[in-house]
Amino acid sequence: MTSTKPSSSPKVAAPDAGATATLHTGTSDPRTLILGNLRQSGIYIALVVIVALFAVLTDGVSLSPGNITNIVLQYSYILVLAIGMVIVIIGGHIDLSVGSVVALTGAVSAVLVIREGLPWWAGVLAALAVGVAVGAWHGLWVAYAGIPAFIVTLAGMLLFRGLTLRVLDNISLSPFPEEYQRVAAGFLNGLLGGQGFDAFTLFIGAFAVVGYAASVFRTRVARVRHEQPVESFPLFVLRVAVVGAVVMWFAWQLAHARGLPIVLIVLAVLVLVYGLLTRRTVFGRQVYAIGGNLPAATLSGVRVKRVNFWVFVNMGFLSAVAGVIYSSRSNGAQPAAGNMFELDAIAAAFIGGAAVTGGVGTVVGAMVGGLIMAVMSNGMQLMGVDQSVQSVVKGLVLLVAVAFDIWNKRRAAGAR
Template identity: 40%
Template sequence: MDKVKEVLKKNTMLVALIIVTVIFSIGTGGKLLYPRNVAILIGQNSYVVILAVGMLMCILTGGNIDLSVGSIVALIGAIAGTLIVNMNVNIWVSIIVCLLIGILIGVWQGFWIAYIRIPAFIVTLAGMLIWRGVALIVLNGLTINPFPENYLKLFNSNIPDIFSGSINITALLIGAISCIIYIALQVIKRINAIKKGYEPEKVSMLAAKSIVFSVVIMVLAYTLAKHEGVPTILIILLAVVLIYSYFTNKTVPGRYIYAMGGNEKAAKLSGINTNKVLFFTYVNMAFLSAVAALVCVARFNSAAPTAGQNYEMDAIGSCFIGGASAYGGIGKVSGVVIGAIFMGVLNNGMSIMGVDTNIQKVVKGLVLLAAVAFDVISKSRKK
């Protein structure tokens, strides 16, 4: 019983996500989990996952946030539209230019935050105004569309089925391979723990986790197989999540971010260049904002002056709902993904049920407040 309580405590938001999904599935008469709606859910929340991963790293440094990400999305989208649609520049050259501009924006903001030590809130608030203004200048207040088909296919297509049939077999194979890789990694992790003399995870717990994960993945794969297969954007999201999960958990620079968030003064005294760490997190945030912009313009098939509005709120909300601490030093990429899916299920579920938009905002605000309050209360009890 104690083990069950411990597992539930560690996976509170995952349990909450399952409960909310079940509630909205019942409330919508099962429409929430229709294959088409699941595919839409993935597409609609792709930018949230990308931005939230970057935002997590900012928050980890000590509760810092980036308010400029929505405006950066608008600006990079405007530049992409100008290059690809108006000037007919090669799409790969345009993508590289957009990513480089995103990095330069991060360098600008990171310099003021990390080396001049102007509070991140002020610098990114200024950035929110500056980059939105520049986006309006680039677009001249107009919307650029449509984008060429070869660009849209990079983000909006599905992995083609190598078999022919009424259901996409390739999607099921991708799901099965994902399950095998996950189980293999868990087994390797347990073997390494034994070799190093650590207490390994119990076989029963490992088996339970593997079964649950495999069931969820195969249900998702089957659902997508009944629609049009695995979206390419899902592969991009998986790549982002896996790369940043590895970076934060297995690399020295990634652990530096957690160390700085835990206690910056102690991290500095131990030899960590905290200025460099802080600088990197904001350059990385701007880079991921550029990636999100490229995804968004492909999804909406346009670059608009109003693009990216409130995107920073979605990213911040996903981080805190996913278990990131408001004080920094605590949070996982996997938790952020759960937070983003949670927000997506809330949005889609309430939209399908016809809930008023204003009420949706109230609900999301209350959920965010509850997540942060849970974090603060839990810390105060430990003290």
């Protein structure tokens, strides 16, 4: 059998194409489109409901400028991990080692910067290099040795936690220099002035809204040109207006607190880059193809081993980014850092719409899933809920999200 060129990718549906391939007109009934994309629509509704619920339960404290800023600072590293985790899950794998990698990369950075006195940026670069090396280690075993990712990363979880203890000599190291702390605790403010608020933060928010509106308008025009289904124009305008209002409200809250967090800029860049990577590149389409139908992807010429290898290298890199952010936020490195982070990242991906069997999921969905977990955790902390109860609630939410995924698949299969 003769295969196609390795650089080609199988013709699979775009990740956000939905289940409306049978429609042939440029417009469609809004109810049909919403039902056809129930997986994606549901998480946005769930986020709004959860935010509103905790706003009521905390008498509005959860939506205060200071608390909104704290949510961004406290959960940014989980959102970074969720970006990498959703790509791993789309490819049909899992990574249980990310919490240990977060601890190891933070420990390496702390040893170099705090103990050895190297510049702060040297610690960051060393942490990123260690993360990439860890990802390559996992990728070699999974892609080329053929060992299931569950086993490889479970071993990695133990291995790299042990290396963390060795690197730190079982003690914590702190504090980092001020420049290193600014990675996760710094703010950009005062650049454009403002009376009682930061005008620069509002400018960035407005710029993001304009960019979003232009992007979705171009997508709509392209779909109409190719006779793909889209919502009616009034509904499209309403959607853009709602998203714009939410973004500007969020920017307004940040502007009245401490300004624009530097870590939020890092996170936004990662979301944009990986959103484009998964939806617009050959590599992204190949990851979806491998997770959705491995035999078909292989016959279509996809270099499965190479793609799987780079999926885990990328996960190691993002784990290192999260490790730098976490160590900067905590102003030190601890042997127990990153404990259970892998479960939070996995939960964010599944709640955000990723399928257990692979081939389905989006970066934006993982972000929404991570925000749901963040809002719930923050809200329960504000209410003084016991940590054990918080774990119970998180576990139930994850179970419901996976059950919904299975039910949605059975419903779709029954409809066919």
